[in-house]
Amino acid sequence: MFIADLHIHSKYSRATSKECIPEFLDLWARRKGLDLIGIGDFTHPAWREELKEKLIPSEDGLYTLKKEFRKEDDIANTNFKPRFILSSEISCIYKKNGKVRKVHNLILLPSLEDAEVLSHRLEAIGNLHSDGRPILGLDSKDLLKITLDVCPEAIFIPAHIWTPHFSLFGAYSGFDDITECFEDLTGHIYALETGLSSDPSMNWRLSALDGFTLVSNSDAHSPANLAREASLFDTTLSYPHVARALQNRDTREFYGTIEFFPEEGKYHYDGHRTCKVCMKPTDTKAASGICPVCGGWITVGVLHRVEALADRSEGFVPPWAKHFESLIPLHEVVASSLGLTPSSIKVKEKYGNLIRNLGPELFILREAPLNDIEYKAGVLIAEGIRRLRHGKVEIQPGYDGEYGKIKIMDKNEINLLSGQSYLFTGQEDQKQFASKPAWTQKAPAHKAAPVPPLEDSRLQDKAAGIAQKLIEDMPYGLNRDSGKPFPPMSPPLLS
Ligand SMILES: [Zn+2]
Ligand SMILES: [Zn+2]
Ligand SMILES: [Zn+2]
Numbered sequence: 001m002f003i004a005d006l007h008i009h010s011k012y013s014r015a016t017s018k019e020c021i022p023e024f025l026d027l028w029a030r031r032k033g034l035d036l037i038g039i040g041d042f043t044h045p046a047w048r049e050e051l052k053e054k055l056i057p058s059e060d061g062l063y064t065l066k067k068e069f070r071k072e073d074d075i076a077n078t079n080f081k082p083r084f085i086l087s088s089e090i091s092c093i094y095k096k097n098g099k100v101r102k103v104h105n106l107i108l109l110p111s112l113e114d115a116e117v118l119s120h121r122l123e124a125i126g127n128l129h130s131d132g133r134p135i136l137g138l139d140s141k142d143l144l145k146i147t148l149d150v151c152p153e154a155i156f157i158p159a160h161i162w163t164p165h166f167s168l169f170g171a172y173s174g175f176d177d178i179t180e181c182f183e184d185l186t187g188h189i190y191a192l193e194t195g196l197s198s199d200p201s202m203n204w205r206l207s208a209l210d211g212f213t214l215v216s217n218s219d220a221h222s223p224a225n226l227a228r229e230a231s232l233f234d235t236t237l238s239y240p241h242v243a244r245a246l247q248n249r250d251t252r253e254f255y256g257t258i259e260f261f262p263e264e265g266k267y268h269y270d271g272h273r274t275c276k277v278c279m280k281p282t283d284t285k286a287a288s289g290i291c292p293v294c295g296g297w298i299t300v301g302v303l304h305r306v307e308a309l310a311d312r313s314e315g316f317v318p319p320w321a322k323h324f325e326s327l328i329p330l331h332e333v334v335a336s337s338l339g340l341t342p343s344s345i346k347v348k349e350k351y352g353n354l355i356r357n358l359g360p361e362l363f364i365l366r367e368a369p370l371n372d373i374e375y376k377a378g379v380l381i382a383e384g385i386r387r388l389r390h391g392k393v394e395i396q397p398g399y400d401g402e403y404g405k406i407k408i409m410d411k412n413e414i415n416l417l418s419g420q421s422y423l424f425t426g427q428e429d430q431k432q433f434a435s436k437p438a439w440t441q442k443a444p445a446h447k448a449a450p451v452p453p454l455e456d457s458r459l460q461d462k463a464a465g466i467a468q469k470l471i472e473d474m475p476y477g478l479n480r481d482s483g484k485p486f487p488p489m490s491p492p493l494l495s
Contacts, residue, residue, distance in 0.1 A: 001255060002237055003362060005230045006038035006087055007106050007159060007193060007217035010047045012132030013040070017222035022054045022084070026065040028223035030076035033360025034230065036062070036237065038087030038108065038217065041132030042115040043122060051084075052112060058083055061110035061239020075352045077360065083237060086115050089159055090122075091135040091166060092143055096180075102166045102173035103140045103181065104133075106193060106217075107147055108155040110239040118150045140168075141182050148188060155243050156188065160195030160219060162302040163267050167195070169309065171300040176309060177208065191215045191246045196229060197265025197302040197398065200257060200324045204317060205310035213249045214322065216257040227362060228329055230258045249320065256323030258362070263395040264328070264404040267301045271399030278399040281307055299400040328388055328406055330354065330361045334377075336408040337384030350377060380417055384408045 011020040020040070029037050039055075041047045055063035063084040072078070086109040093102045109115050119128060126136040136143070140158070147154045158168040158178075168174045168181060175181045182189055191213040194203055200214050216229035235241040235253035245253035262268050271278040275293035281304035289298050328336075331351045335342040338350070355361060357376045358368050365385065374382035387393060387408050398404035409417070 001232060001234050002035035003033065003227065003230050003258070004036035004038075004085075004233055004242070005034055005218045005220070005227045006036075006085065006108060006157075006215065007089060008038055008040045008087075008220040008226065009089070010039070010041040010044065010132045012044040012047045013221070014131055014133070015221055016132070019223050020221070022051065022065050023069050023071050024223045025084075025226065026069075026082055027071045027073055027076060028226050029082035030073065030078075030080045031355055031361060032227045033080070033362040034082060034227045036083045036085055036233075036242075037226065038106075039063070039084045040087055040089070042086050042088040042109065042112075043090065043119045043128045043134055044132045045119070045129060047132060048112065048115060048119070055084060055112075059236075059238040061085070061242075062237065063112075075355045080360070085239060085242070086110070086112060088115070089133045090138075090143060091133060092138050092140045093135055094137055094139045096139060100173075101140070101175070101181075102170070103168050104159040104166045105140055105143060106157040106159045108157070108239075108242075109151055110153050114151040114154070118147060118154075121146055121150060141185055144182060144185050144188060148185075153240070153243060155191070155246060157191045157193050157215060157246075158189065159193045160197075161192050162195050162198045162305055164299055164301065164305070168192070169305060171305045171308075190249075193217055194257075194259075195219075195265065195302070196260045197262050197268040198306060199259045199262045199326065200322065201315075201317070202262060202303070202306045204321060205306060205312045205314065207311050208309075210318065210320075211249070213246045213254050214257065215246070215254075216259055216324075225329075227258070228327075229260055230362075232256045232258065232323070254322065256325075258366075259324050259326045261326045261328070261391075261393065261395055261404070261406075262302070263397040264406065265302065266398040266401050266403045267299075268303055268404060269397040269399040270298050270301045270304050271402070272296060272298055273400040273402050278397065278402075301399055325366065326391060327362075327365050328393065328408075330365055332406055333365070333384045333388055333408060334381055336406055337380045337414070339409070339411055339414045350381065353377065354381070378418075380409070380414060383417055 009016045009020060011018050025037055039051060054066055054069045056066050058064040064081055087106060089104055089106050091102065091104050109118065122128060122136065125138050126134060128134045144156050147156055161168040164171045165173050168178065179186045192209065194200065194214050194216055203209050203214050215231045218225050218228045218230065220226050232255040233242060233245050233253060234255040235245050269278050269280055270284040272291040275291055277291050277293055279298060284298050284300065284304060291298050331347055332342050334350045335347045340347050354364055354377050358364050358372060364373065370382045370386055373385055394407040396405040
C-alpha cells in the first residue's frame with residue numbers, strides 16, 4: 001500500500017510558497033509519510049529545468065530527489081525516500097454551447113521528455129511562462145486530444161470537479177454532464193478529483209459518476225499542506241501501475257482516499273464572504289440566492305451543486321464504494337486538543353516531537369496506538385486523535401472561499417481531561433460534563449458515510465469519573481467506515 005498526492009503546485013504558480021521546490025517537497029513528504037508526489041507545473045520551462053537538475057529516474061515513470069539535494073531534518077525519517085510523478089494543472093477557459101467554461105484539468109505523464117514535448121505543443125496556444133498553472137484558451141476536449149496525441153499513456157483527471165468557479169461541474173464554470181465537456185473522448189477519462197469540499201459519499205449520489213475512480217489530492221500551495229487529501233494505492237509503485245489502478249476501478253489496486261471532512265473545504269456551503277454570511281442549500285433556495293445582508297448574489301457551494309445534479313438520496317452507498325478516511329491535519333488536531341491556535345509555537349513544537357518520537361504524520365493520525373500517543377504527547381492529544389478517528393469533530397462549514405472551522409474539544413473538556421477541573425472543582429462541574437459530552441453535539445453532515453457504532457454509554461457513564469479512563473477504554477485504531485483495523489501499511493520506501 002502506498003499513499004499518493006498527485007496534484008500540488010511549484011513556486012512558479014501564483015500564490016504559492018517559495019518552498020515549493022523539490023528539496024522541501026521531499027522533506028515534507030518524509031514528515032507526512034507520503035510515498036508519491038505529483039511534482040506539479042511541468043508546463044513551466046524553468047521548473048522543468050529545475051526538475052532535470054534535481055531529480056533522477058527511479059521506478060518506471062517515476063523520479064526521486066538526488067542525494068545531494070536532500071535536506072537533513074531532525075524531525076523526518078531520513079531513510080524514507082519519496083518518489084515524484086510528472087504532473088501539471090491547466091486552466092482551460094473557453095466558450096462552448098453558448099456559455100463560458102472554466103475548467104481545471106490535471107495531467108500526469110510518465111517522463112520529463114513527454115512533459116517537454118507536450119509543453120512545446122501547448123506553447124503554440126498560450127503563455128506557459130507567467131504561471132506554473134497556465135491559463136489557456138483551449139477547450140478541455142482539445143487539451144485531452146493533444147495530450148493523448150503526445151503521450152497515449154497520459155493520465156487526464158478533471159481537477160476538484162465541484163468548485164464553483166473553475167471546474168468540470170462548477171456552478172459558475174462547468175457542465176451538467178461530463179459528456180458535454182469531453183464528447184467522444186469521455187472514455188479516456190478514468191478518474192475524477194473530488195476536491196476538498198466534497199468527499200466520496202457526496203459523489204456516490206450521482207449515478208453518472210459510477211464509472212469513474214474518485215481520487216483525492218491536496219492541491220497544496222505550500223509543502224506543509226501536502227497530503228491533506230491523498231489517494232491510497234495497493235499496487236506496485238510505478239507509473240504504469242498507477243495508470244492501471246485508476247483505469248480498473250473494480251480491482252483493489254486503487255484502494256481509496258484520505259479526505260478532508262468536506263465541511264472543512266472552502267466551498268462546502270453557500271454564502272457571501274464579504275458579509276460573513278454562510279447558508280445551507282435549502283436556506284439559499286428560500287432566499288432566492290440573495291444575500292440577506294447586502295442583497296447581492298450568494299456564491300453557491302459544492303453541497304448545493306452536488307444536490308442539484310444528484311439522482312440518488314443522501315446516504316446511498318454503492319456496492320463498489322472504495323474505502324475513505326476523513327482526517328484533519330495533525331497540527332490542527334494538536335491545536336484544537338490543547339486549545340491553542342494552529343500557528344502557535346507550542347503547537348509547532350508538539351508537532352515536531354510527535355513525528356520525531358512516533359513516526360510520520362499520516363501514521364500518527366491513522367494508525368499509531370493511542371496509548372503510544374498518550375505516552376509521548378499526553379492525554380489531550382491522544383483523545384483528540386481518538387475523536388478524529390471516530391469522526392467526532394465539530395465543524396463550522398466553509399463557504400465562498402473561507403475554510404471551515406474545526407473544534408475537537410472545548411475548554412471545559414480540555415480542563416477536565418488535563419486534570420485541572422477534575423482535581424479542583426466539585427460535583428457540579430462533573431455533572432455538567434456528564435450531561436454534555438462533545439460527542440452528543442451535532443456530527444458533521446458526512447455522517448451518512450458508514451461510521452462504526454460508538455459505545456457512548458460507556459463514556460457517558462464514566463464521564464464524571466477519571467479522565468484517564470476515557471483513553472484506556474477506547475477501541476484504538478479503528479477506522480471510520482468499516483470498524484475494522486486499518487490495513488497494514490507497507491514499510492516506508494527505503495533508499
Ligand atoms: Zn485548480
Ligand atoms: Zn491546483
Ligand atoms: Zn452579502
